[in-house]
Amino acid sequence: MKRAVFFAPFIGFIALVAILYAGFHLNDPSHLPSALVGQRFPGFELPELTSGKVLGHQTLLGEIRLVNVWATWCPTCLHEHTTLMDIRRATGLSIVGINYRDDGEKARRWLSLYGDPYDFTIVDANGDLGVELGVYGAPETFIVDADGIIRFRHVGDVNDGNWNREFLPILDSLTDG
Amino acid sequence: MVSSFLSGLLGVWVIGVSTIDAFEFEDEVERLRYSGLIAEFRCPKCLNTNLSGSDAPVARDLRRTVYRLVDEGMTDDQVRRYLQARYGDFVLYDPPVRANTWILWFGPPFLLLAGILVLRRIGSRMTRVSLSDDERARLEVIRKQ
Structure with missing residues (x-):
């Protein structure tokens, strides 16, 4: 005793x-928990990539959408691009791009070269919306519901694994409810 | 004279620690608040650098945002809440006390307390040990051998 x-x-x-040692392996420290899940998608007034038309955040309303932050300087985005094309083809889900801190000319060339999975692409040239x-x-990829509420956030590329494991259950729960 | 020398020194120090962004400030108070705030927030991209020391694009964006918020008249606390609402607790080097951070806050003091308690138990047991005359005599015999 x-x-x-x-x-x-x-x-x-x-x-x-x-416990601390296990903490090293629990999650990737570069994956930060999101403070924004359950919050309204922030307001913005930014031009669309190809049309140049200024869009406001109400353009996101009315439909469940994937909002994908991408840039031509980001190699992982290229890797992810084919997955987004597949998702778009297979599910018909609305995908909106945010072209983040990028050159508009390069971004348009990218989309004509690799295909355009996006309904429209919001240009965030100086990173303010970011x-x-x-x-x-x-x-980074967000699931935004029809009321413009952020339901999920994923940092890093969307691939078959996390699509089935993380995205689909949330999308299913949104369409059921 | 002395104060201008001091503020000059301070100015040199501020330039020394922050990467250079060309921002215009209304007055010295705003400049100091800005420098203080960007030294306080952690850069979300680089895991262990503050905003003022980072060259990552996102750190530049956040410095610009802090500048804008200070310029718009937000208090330091409002600026902290603004960044925390968007980037989470991560940007604060000083994590809030929550269910998932309690071990961080209370673990070390708890271990210290437990250690002190055990030491005191050992200590009190040591003083309680006293020898009878008989035992003392035997001890003397052993020591003389």
């Missing part, structure tokens, strides 16, 4: 070390 008390802090210390969305890199 006394022995147990004597070793208690040591055991506690070992337990803490174990700040409102808490974006810290590209690609």
Whole structure:
């Protein structure tokens, strides 16, 4: 009994070390929890990439949409692009692009070269909308419901694995409800 | 004279720590608030650099945002809440006390307390040990051998 008390802090210390060590592997530290899930998509007035027409945030309303933050300087975005094309083809889901801190000319060339999965693309040339969305890199993908509420945020590329594991259940719950 | 020398020094120091953005400030108070705030927030991209020390594009965007918010007349607390609402607790080096951070806040003091308690137990047991005359005599015999 006394022995147990004597070793208690040591055991506690070992337990803490174990917990902290496990913490290294729990999640990628570059994946930050989103503060924005459940919040309204922020307001914006920004031009569309090809038409140049100024869009407001009400253009997002009325439909469940994927909002995908991308840029031509982002290699992962290119990798992700084919997945987005597939998703668009297979599901018909509305995908909206946010061209983040990019050159408009390069972005248009990219879309004509690799295909355009987006209903429209919002140009966020100086990253202000990115700040409102808490974006810290590209690609990032949000699920926004028909009322313009952010339901999910994913940092990094969309691929078959996380699409089936994370996106689909949320999309299913949104369409059922 | 002394104060102008000091503010000069301070100016040099501020330029020294922050990457250079060409922002115009209404007065020195705003400039200092801005410098203080960007030194306080963690750059979301680079894991362990503050906004003032980072060259990442997102850090530049956030510095511009902090500048705009200060310029619009937000208090320091409002600026903190603004960034926290968008980037989460991560941007604050000083995490709030919550269910998922309690071990961070209370773990070390708890271990310290537990350690002190055990030490005191050991200490009190040591003083309680006293030898009878008989035992003392035997001890003397052993020590003389």
